[in-house]
Amino acid sequence: MTKADLVNAIYERVGFSKKESARIVELVFEIIKETLEEGEKIKISGFGNFVIRDKRARIGRNPQTNEEITISARRVLTFKPSQVLRNALKDV
């Protein structure tokens, strides 16, 4: 599934034009992205939470060369699926 399928779903169910539907899908994800960018989490009941986590710098290793390298401190995005979603998908 891609963004185009979501655009179609909005077009069919909500009755915006194709062009408006495309803008709306873009808008929804842009709002989510901006919120996450600010470090705020997104909680979608029945789906899951998108959470920002601060990772400390750590020593990693290049598995090919065995060379030790420092992995710099960074901010990462993780997704924690809700129990409802996990249950819905466990037997797929």
Next chain:
Amino acid sequence: MTKSDLIAKVAEHIPGSRKRDAEVIVNTIFDRMVEALAQGDRIEIRGFGSFHLRQRDSRIGRDPKTGAKVEVASKKVPFFKAGKELRQRVDGIEEDPSSTPSAPSTPETPSGDFGSSE
């Protein structure tokens, strides 16, 4: 930000007569994504990230109360991988336009261009 906050935010960008559609819009998007995963389909949202299912094999677990061994059935678990653009934005790295030659020509913030502005 919860789903209702997101719905309210979306409503700010659509014209007055259609504000109530914001809830249907947001629900439709997440419902469709759940449906896709439930069909075993993978989801790929350009600029955001992708979702796919991973197989977890059955294993022997323990009942934390009694300590008895129990078999935990195999299952599928959803996984999200943030796209490059989002990963960089979250990490505070400015997007490098030269590294995304095929980036869609979408504006950073979609304007409320749905006819009237209110």
